[in-house]
Amino acid sequence: MTTLGLTADQLLSTTRAVRKRLDFDRPVSKELIEECLEFTVQAPTGSNQQGWRFLVVTDDDKKAALADLYRKGWDMYTGGASVDDAPTPSNDPAKQQLRVVKSASYLAENFHRVPAMVLPCLPGRMDDGSSMMSASMLGSIIPSAWSFMLAARERSLGTCWTTIHLLFEEQAAEILEIPYAEVTQVALITVGHTLGTDFKPASRPGGAAAVTSWNTWS
Ligand SMILES: Cc1cc2nc3c(=O)[nH]c(=O)nc-3n(C[C@H](O)[C@H](O)[C@H](O)COP(=O)(O)O)c2cc1C
Numbered sequence: 001m002t003t004l005g006l007t008a009d010q011l012l013s014t015t016r017a018v019r020k021r022l023d024f025d026r027p028v029s030k031e032l033i034e035e036c037l038e039f040t041v042q043a044p045t046g047s048n049q050q051g052w053r054f055l056v057v058t059d060d061d062k063k064a065a066l067a068d069l070y071r072k073g074w075d076m077y078t079g080g081a082s083v084d085d086a087p088t089p090s091n092d093p094a095k096q097q098l099r100v101v102k103s104a105s106y107l108a109e110n111f112h113r114v115p116a117m118v119l120p121c122l123p124g125r126m127d128d129g130s131s132m133m134s135a136s137m138l139g140s141i142i143p144s145a146w147s148f149m150l151a152a153r154e155r156s157l158g159t160c161w162t163t164i165h166l167l168f169e170e171q172a173a174e175i176l177e178i179p180y181a182e183v184t185q186v187a188l189i190t191v192g193h194t195l196g197t198d199f200k201p202a203s204r205p206g207g208a209a210a211v212t213s214w215n216t217w218s
């Protein structure tokens with residue numbers, strides 16, 4: 001598979017949540033996903049324990065069942081409000097937020113058409129964990145999942161990190177035969193070829209300086 005040849009800096013600044021520019025009609029090959037997963041498992045983990053599992057879903061019936069859960073969760077999350085006739089806000093951050101909601105709404109509508117879904121999973125459950133335990137567990141899977149998204153971007157694939165289906169994690173576990181009591185699903189990453197390959201850095205008002213302090217909090 002040919003890669004885009006992005007520099008590391010371009011890759012880090014243009015790997016966006018892709019929803020509207022996904023090619024729903026073009027399948028993603030097993031080989032391409034496997035290639036991305038080889039980079040995924042290079043990520044750091046707590047105590048050098050690689051307990052991670054990545055469940056790739058391409059089966060139409062399973063995707064449809066997950067999409068039903070996702071849409072149910074999306075309706076709960078948005079309170080069933082339609083964003084199509086929302087008034088255009090006057091300031092830029094609010095405009096950007098409305099764009100995100102419209103784009104997320106589009107993904108929810110088309111969720112069953114996503115060519116592949118990747119669920120990063122970790123062993124155990126975090127229900128009673130301390131913050132150190134939760135941070136170690138999540139920290140041992142999230143970097144790998146982000147690596148997957150970066151590797152995908154370099155291969156002209158678009159991804160979006162989603163969590164809405166986790167409102168019904170147990171039902172999703174049943175669909176996918178995941179042992180719910182022993183395994184936590186961390187996300188559902190949607191994957192598809194992108195329509196075009198040009199993506200821009202996100203607007204982050206004030207840049208890093210606005211959210212960085214040195215030596216003390218204030
Ligand atoms: C923890 C987390 C949960 C998210 N859940 C969802 C989701 O359920 N559905 C969705 O469409 N996008 C979801 N997103 C994507 C964000 O909306 C997206 O990253 C954000 O709007 C910034 O856009 P960008 O990634 O292009 O900079 C999630 C992202 C993260 C990191």
